[in-house]
Amino acid sequence: MLSLFLNPMTFIVGAALISAPIIIHLINRIRFRRIRWAAMEFLLKAQKRMRRRKILEQLLLLLLRCLIVFLVGILCARYIGGCDGGRTGTETRATTHLVILDDTPSMADAWRREDGSQTDAYAEAKKLIYEKLMPATGEATTSQTFQVVRLSELDKPFPANFEDGKVNATAIELMKSHLENGEKRPLSDVEWRRPGTVRKSLKDGLDSARRVLNGAPASDAKVVHVLSDLRSVDWTEDGPAIAEKLNEMKDLGITVHLIDVANPARKPDRKSPQFSDNVAILEVKPRNRVVAANQQTDIEVRIKNYGGTDLKEVRIDFYLNGVKDLIPSMVFPSLPANQERTLSCQATFTQTGSREKPLDRFNLISAALGSGEPGGLAIDNLRHTVVEVRPKLQVLIVEGRPDKREKQDGDSFYLRKLFIDSFGGIDWVTTEAPKLDGYDLRPFTTVYLLNVPQLNKGAVDNLERFVKDGGGVGVFLGPDVKPDAYNDLMFRKKEDGTGDGFFPVPLPKEGFSKELTPEQKIAREIAFGKRVILRDPSNRMHQSLYAIYTNDRGGTAKDSEVERYFLFTNIDFYWPVARRGGWRDDKSVRELYCLPNEKPIAEFEDPARSLVFEVKKKYNEPKFEKARKFLDPLLRNIHDTPAVPGMPLSILARYLDQLLCDQINDGDESEPVLRDFWNQPELNEVFEVKPGVRASVRLLAQQLRDEAKYGDPLYVAKQYGRGRVAVMTTDAGGTHSPGSKQWTDWPSGKGSPGWVVVVSEMQRFLSGGGGETNMSVGDRFSAEFEAGRYKPAAVRHLLTFDPTKASAVGGTTTKELGEQPLDQPANAIDAPPDAPRRPFQLVYSDAKIPGAYVFSLTRLRGDRDPPGTPAEQPDYALATFNVDAAREGDLRRANTDDLATVTNKAPLHNNEDLSWIDDFKQKPTDMSSRRWLYLLILLILIAEQAWAVRISYHTKPEDLDALAPSAAAAFAHHTAVTPGSAGDTADADAVASAR
Amino acid sequence: MAKKSDSDNPRRYLDPKVIARISQLDLRARQVVEGFISGMHKSPVYGQSVEFVQHREYMPGDDLRRIDWKVWQRSDKFVIKQYEAETNLRSYVVVDASESMLYGIDKHRRAGTLYKYDYVATAAACLAYLTVKQQDSCGLITFDSDVREAIPPRSSVRHMDAVTKALHVSNPREKTDILKIMRQVAEAMPNRGLVLIFSDFLCDRESLFKGLEMLRHRRHDVMAFHILDDDELLFPFSGMTKFEGLEAQPDLLCDPRALREGYLEELELYLTEVRRGCTRIGVDYTLLRTSDYMDAVLSKFLFQRMATRANPARR
Structure with a gap:
């Protein structure tokens, strides 16, 4: 305010106004009339008597009048010269407004208004723009510019140009028309009328807002309005990044208003606002992305109840290529609040496509929430996945001994019998290791290496590319394997001990294991223990073993029948991979099965006795009396068994397993008692076992059990790129010289049923790779293709289906989305001239509609292709995009206090109390904007008049x-x-x- | 022959309309004065007349002709018969012709109304004429700091010419010296009579009251006509005004609205003082204003005089 009066013009005007009554007074004193007066005596006496009183009265009157002029001057100064306002935040400069309109799927959260009409957060946000925000800015006295940008399309603000954003009545109408009617866009684009399907972080929105506002004049004030539902999940994941962006914008002088448009309105007294219940289908995943016609595969569905009410009988309907009931519906008996559940069902596919309709090979599976959902989002009730169905699955077999390919003592004999005779639908293709370099592996789902001594660099690269693109590689080792070649090319140990290649474990340079002595074999027989041991109970849920340990209903089997056959399995030779090593730190590597420990039991005598001693120290308390009944015989066995010469170590391991009772589930009455015993705090209390070593009794028992029970790794799996690798440290049943010895009788002996099941699941596991990890619309999909072998362009097709739309009657919608060129990156400048070209890259991140996106490419014939190969062959890349239900389906709203902390107390508003919008009208909010100033002026005017009358200025x-x-x-x-x-x-x- | 202007007409104070209304009323002296003309006025001296009043015991030195012998015959006592005598009224009209009486002359002339001196001169002429018409004698004295015109009482009609001429030529000039004038009036009237004083009394009150007391001491019947302009009573001025004092008083520049309250209060004190002073001395006081009708003023005066005569005990 003070600065206004320092302005020369306003100062002069103000001074003139204030001095006006004084000047009038002085002029009146100069201009007087003359009267010859007789009764001067009274006049002089009156003047003498009233002089002081009159002076005071006149001064008071003058004060009142000056005060009136001063107050009127304030009002005039406000309207003429503007006012910086008595309240912080009132802007008087020209202002550029940018609205970030959150159109993520969660904005479709619908409710009914008081009049019964349907609305959602997105609709309310749009109305707020053209009914409140823009009209308010239109009332401002300075130039106002208004642009809106959607979170899903941050590079396309409306109006597109800053100059077109001047706020006036026409602009408001245009904005309303644009938001409500929208422009019918191609399917790949998003309309303004409805919320989008793409999840975007507000962090990106703020970045984009800053870029857009850079185009505004520097002298303008800049305001960003974020119209969002402010979901908790958004701020939990991206909160720090958003806070950083907000701080940057604050430093740039950009004001950010957060406006919560969700229902019910966010109230100050309720920090955690209410939210709608919602059920979302989080994932629909086929076990195999490529299956043979009529081959059964599993479809796994994961759903979550984000609401606060337990649900029962939640039904999921399936549509196969738009046709219902080809896959039976799935019912979740119960779905507790804030819990997720997973169920599987089996499906068989027959549609393999044809020359005319090659895309028909891609079978679109749509899972839809069949039971009604009160409120919540509809868009997360539908999810798609795709299974490619081929007449037969091609499996490539690379043998180390191709001369014995057809013979029983060959490496592939039992595997071939299994795949061709038992499976069906497998196209068995063989080749040799040297030919693997440059071999076209695209048609194959799986490649098996059987006792392959080594691969050259080109072959390894080819295999690695194959695996990265989703292929599966199964490896059965054997006596011919050269560990150095495997370690150097296929494992490629890094500094931290993990492997960089696709091979999961390093092989010992010392060679494969030594043959057991006859005594050891006898002891093994006597022990009658499992010769293949599940390394960890959680492995039951691993995809390669899931089916073995799961019943028909998708539940976990109490005990697997398959493991019974592990009692009869003899594995005499294998590659003893180091039990402890850097490879165990690799999260992508999992040891699934291991061999029993064959160490002499005498080594465990002292540790066993020590354990017994420690346990007995604890269990004397009266509360353990019930446990003592079961503990006493077990502890006695553990104490005594190591002392028996020739006793297999597995016996001790079994006793320890029974003692701990954390993996077995025999239904014995001792189980709950012992589990309760080990959960007591006394057993979990850490103490110093020996200098520098601290552990609890329970941990000691577990360590001893693990050391006694688990031997060298047998079956190891690795996730590599989008593909999978599985390694058996023994061979596939071949017979090897010298001595015509079999490494294992697992495929051929009494335990062969177990081998059949394990290897069958291995094949399914390996052929199930390539399934993208639950991609969401808007995510980036990329794939590489061999340079020179493909035409540098791909044609996009979208396969989608929505049972709620009228078009659903016709089945799956297939729509061509046009051609897309492939990126052709050039080789590095310093690359040798004969270096292979870098692969073409297919990158796609513009998916906006949920569904399967098929990229059709053309593969050219290569020099090494077998004769008769066509000059051009079709090839496909596939990506399925769905709504990010895991995040968007979670409708919990961010806590108000948390928001204030994260945003550094950025202004947070709701959709009901819109008084804050008045700030944009740029009406001064000092005292003069309220009635009190006018009332004050009126009172002073009345007082002035009364006083003037009082001091006889009126007769x-x-x-x-x-x-x-x-x-x-x-x-x-x-x-x-x-x-x-x-x-x-x-x-x-x-x-x-x-x- | 060119018509003489109204201000130059020496008889302008004898407005026929005013005189016609006054002539129907009797002008009565409040007290019996000595005079030569028997008639309407009762003499304060008992003498030869036809109307018996009372008997009084004979005192040595009384005229033997007034002894009532019938009473001596019945009671053997000498008593004297007393009769009420009728005499001529000798009156003086004393008019203030000082400068203060000149207030508002221009304004009133423009408006065709009477300023203070104009008003009192008219009233004085009317009363003189009435007196003369009733065969009473009337004299005139005009004054400021000194007596400017003095006309002895006469009862002839032609005497009026001298009176009106004296009023006409006596333009107000200087400061009032009321005590000096009253002394001269008292000396000029050896016998009891009626003194009619027309003035604004804007002078020293002590001198005024001394002068009046002097007249009353010589047993004159005094009537004071206090004339003030409406402006002086109301003080209705506004806007910055410079008041230039008449009769050698200082000037004052002021906003008259601001002083009005004080002025009126001082005026009230002054009027109260004058009225009470006159009452105390036995002077019949009447406040006149320049907008008062002449007939109304004279009628009020005559009615008041008659009422006093009807109730002599009031004196």
Whole structure:
């Protein structure tokens, strides 16, 4: 305010206004009339008597009048010169507004208004723009510019140009028309009318807002309005990044308003606002992305109840290529609040496509929430996945001994019998290791390496590319394997001990294991223990073993029948991979099965006795009396068994397993008692076992059990790129010289049923790779293709289906989305001239509609292709995009206090209390904008008038009687006035009034 | 022959309309004065007349002709018969012709109304004429700081010419010296009579009251007509005004609205003081204003005089 009066013009005007009454007063003193007056005596006396009083009265009157002028001056200064406002935040400059309109799927959260009409958060946000925000800015006295950008399409603000965003009535109408009617866009684009399907972080929105606002004049004030539902999940994941962006914008002088448009309105007294219940289908995943026709595969569905109410009988319907009931519906018996559940069902596919309709090979599976959902989002109730169905699955077999390919003692004999005779639908293709370099592996789902001594660099690269693109590689080792070649090319140990190649474990340079002595074999037989041991109970859920340990309903089997056959399995030779090593730190590597420990039991005598001693120290308390009944015999066995010469170590391991009771599930009555015993705090209390080593009794027992029970790894799996690798450290049943010995009788002996099951699941596991990890619309999909072998362009097709739409009657919608060129990156400048070209890259991140996106490419014939290969062959890349239900389906709203902390107390508003919008009208919010100033001026005016009258500036009829009754009496004997008489004068009027 | 202007007409104070209304009323002296004309006025001296009043015991030195012999015959006592005598009224009209009486002359002339001196001169002429018409004698004295015109009482009609001429030529000039004038009036009237004083009394009150007391001491019947302009009573001015004092008083520049209240209060004090002073001395006081009708003022005066005569005990 002070700065306004420092402005020369406003200062002059203000000074003139204030001095006006003083000047008038002085002029009046200069201009006076003269009267020759007789009764000067009274006048002089009056003047003497009233001098001080009159001066005070006049000063008071002058003060009142100056005050009035001053207040009026304030009002004038406000309207003429603007006002910086008495309240912080009122902007007086020209302002550029940018609205970030959150159109993520969660904005479709619908409710009913009080009048019963349907609405959602997105619709309310749009209305807020053209009914409140824009009209408010339109009332501002300075130039206002308004642009809106959607979170899903941050590079396309509306209006597109800053200059077109001037706010006026036409602009508001245009904005309303654009938001409500929208422009019918191609399917690949998003309409303004409805929320989109793409999840985007507000962090990206703020980045984009800053870029857009860079185009505004530097002198403008800049305001960003974020119209969002402010879901908790958004701020939990991206909160720190958003806070950083907000701080950057604050430093740049950009004001950010957060406006929560979700229902119910966010209230100050409720920090965690209510939210709608919602059920979302989080994932629909086929076990195999490529299957043979009529081959059964599993479809796994994961759903979550984000609401606060337990649900029962939640049904999921399936649509195969748009046709219902080809896959039976799935029912989740119960779905507790805030819990997720997973169920599987089996499906068989027959549609393999044809030359005319090659895309028909891609079978679209749509899972839809069949049971009704009160409220919540509809868009997360549908999810798609695709299974490619081929007439037969091609499996490539690379043998180390191709000369024995057809013979029983060959490496592939039992595998071939299994795949061709038992499976069906497998196209068995063989080749040799040297030919693997440059071999076209695309048609194959799986490649098996059987006792392959080594691969050259080109073959390894080819295999690695194959695996990265989703292929599966199964490896059965054997005596011919050269560990150095495997370690150097296929494992490629890194500094941290993990492997960089696709091979999961390093092989020991010392060679494969030594043959057991006859005594050891006898002891193994006597022990009658499992010779293949599940390394960890959680491995039951691994995809390669899932089916073995799961019943028909998708539940976990209490015990697997398959493991019974592990009792009869003899594995005499294998590659003893180091039990402890850096490879175990690799999260992508999992040891699934291992061999029993064959160490002499005598090594465990002292540790066993020590354990027994420690346990007995604890269990004397009365509360353990019930456990002692079961503990006593077990502890006695553990104490005594190691002392028996020739006793297999597995016996001790079994006792320890029974003691701990954390993996077995025999239904024995001791189980709950012992589990309760080990959960007691005394058993989990850490103490110093020996200098530098601290552990609890329970941990000691577990360590001893693990050391006694688990031997060298047998079956190891690795996730590599989008593909999978599985390694058996023994061979596939071949017979090897010298001595014509079999490494294992697992494929051929009494335990072969177990091998069949394990290897079958291995094949399914390996062929199930390539399934993209639950991609969401808007995610980036990329794939590489061999340079020179493909035409550098791909044609996009979208396969989608929505049972809620009218078009659903016709089945799957297949829509061509046009051609897309492939990126052709050039080789590095310093690359040798004969270096292979870098692969073409297919990158796609513009998916906006949920569904399967098929990229059709053309593969060219290569030099190494077998004769008869066509010059051009079709090839496909596939990606399925769905709504990010895991995040968007979670409708919990961010806590108000948390928001304030994260955003550094950025202004947070709701959709009901819109008084804050008045700030954009740029009406000064000082005292003059309220009625109190006007009331004050009125009161002062009244006081001034009253005072002026009081000090005789207005003649009062009655004052003569009061002040001079004698003079008034002179008028009492006045006769009626006759026209034209001497009394008919102006003074006579005064006399008459006095009478 | 060119018509003489109204201000130059020496008889302008004898407005026929005013005089016609006054002539129907009896002008009565409040007290019996000595005079030569028997008639309407009762003499304060008992003498030869036809109307018996009372008997009084004979005192040595009384005229033997007034002894009532019938009473001596019945009671053997000498008593004297007393009769009420009728005499001529000798009156003086004393008019203030000082400068203060000139207030508002221009304004009133423009408006065709009477300023203070104009008003009192008219009233004085009317009363003189009435007196003369009733065969009473009337004299005139005009004054400021000194007596400016003095016309002895006469009862002839032609005497009026001298009176009106004296009023006409006596333009107000200087400051009032009321005590000096009253002394001269008292000396000029050896016998009891009626003194009619027309003035604004804007002078020293002590001198005024001394002068009046002097007249009353010589047993004159005094009537004070206090004339003030309407402006002086109401003080209706506004806007910055410079008041230039008449009769050698200082000037004052002021906003008259600001002083009005004080002025009226001072005026009230002054009027109260004058009225009470006159009452105390036995002077019949009347406050006049320049817009008062002349007939109304004279009628009021005559009625008041008659009422006083009807109730002599009031004196």
